[in-house]
Each structure stands twice: as structure tokens, then as C-alpha cells.
Amino acid sequence: MPDPAVPPTPPVPLSALLARExxxxxxIAGPTDADADGHGDGNGDTGTVIHWAHTSEMADPYPYLLGGELLLTAGVHIPEAAGSGTYFDDYVSRIVAAGGAAxxxxxxxxxxxxxxALVAACDAYGLPLLEVPP
Structure with missing residues (x-):
């Protein structure tokens, strides 16, 4: 019986999305597919795959993530002083805990x-961070 949390469509490798010009x-942060296993040897055992994309401007999207998401945000939820506290560590750690893919x-x-500070947090927690152009 298939896992109900996994969508019936095939996952898309993050590398395929990055390759689309x-x-x-x-x-700009996090492990790349060339180093997905974290060994630094350039032959990652598994690449990052995206099961679905989800947008959120919530400070804590954890309750609404099922795992495997490319979570998209414009940063509306970020307080002005976020870079000086634990905001980004808390935000990224919750996405990782929920199984967010990137x-x-x-x-x-x-x-x-x-x-x-968001780039640093994504590097620290191993979450791929993508810059999305306007």
C-alpha cells in the first residue's frame, strides 16, 4: 500500500529544476547534489528530490508541511531584526524537521x-536554499 503522504506523481530532482535556464x-546554500551524501567526495549517494512546491509566508510552516516540499517564500514573515537573533535558525530547523526538501x-x-543569516542557517542545517529571481 503506498504511503498516503507521498503524491502519486514522480519526484523531480532538484538538479533538474536548477538546470532549467x-x-x-x-x-546559494546547503548541500548540492554533487555532495548530497555529505562526504565531500563529489559522488553523492542520493540527490535532493522535490515532491511538490508549496508557498508560505508563515514564520513556522511546520504544521502545514508533509515532507519533500520546495517551500517558496518572499520573506514577508521576516521581522526587521531577524538577522541578529535566532529567527532564521528556528525557521530553517522547523522546515528541516518537517521534511522540507529545499x-x-x-x-x-x-x-x-x-x-x-538565512544563507548561514541553511548551510548549518543542510537545507538547499535557492534564490528565485523577480
């Missing part, structure tokens, strides 16, 4: 760049 996505951060209309 028309999407303009750029990975985070896409949209440039514009709220942020011109991806917050440095």
Missing part, C-alpha cells in the same frame, strides 16, 4: 537580496 533558479527565496517585492 528559464526558471533562473540559483542554489527553500526557495524570492527576490522582490520585499527583499532585494537573500538575508545572509
Amino acid at each position: 528559464d526558471l533562473g533558479l540559483r542554489q 527553500l526557495g527565496f524570492g527576490l522582490a517585492p520585499v527583499h532585494d537580496t537573500v538575508p545572509r
Whole structure:
């Protein structure tokens, strides 16, 4: 019997999304598929796969994630002082705990760049972070 949390469609490798020039996505943090196993040897045992995309501007999307998502946000939920506290660590750790596969951060209309503290948190927790162009 199939797992009800897994959609009936085949997963899409994150590397396939990154390879599409028309999407303009750029990975700026987290493990790459070349190093998905974390061994640094360039031959990752498993690549990141996306089962579905989900948008959220919630500070804690955990209750609404099923796992395998490319979570998309424009950063509307980010408080102004977020870079100086634990906000991004808390945010990223909850996405990882929920099984999120990757985070896409949209440039514009709220942020011109991806917050440095978010990049650092994604690196620390091993969550691929994608910059999504306007």
C-alpha cells in the first residue's frame, strides 16, 4: 500500500529544476547534489528530490508541511531584526524537521537580496536554499 503522504506523481530532482535556464533558479546554500551524501567526495549517494512546491509566508510552516516540499517564500514573515537573533535558525530547523526538501527565496517585492543569516542557517542545517529571481 503506498504511503498516503507521498503524491502519486514522480519526484523531480532538484538538479533538474536548477538546470532549467528559464526558471533562473540559483542554489546559494546547503548541500548540492554533487555532495548530497555529505562526504565531500563529489559522488553523492542520493540527490535532493522535490515532491511538490508549496508557498508560505508563515514564520513556522511546520504544521502545514508533509515532507519533500520546495517551500517558496518572499520573506514577508521576516521581522526587521531577524538577522541578529535566532529567527532564521528556528525557521530553517522547523522546515528541516518537517521534511522540507529545499527553500526557495524570492527576490522582490520585499527583499532585494537573500538575508545572509538565512544563507548561514541553511548551510548549518543542510537545507538547499535557492534564490528565485523577480
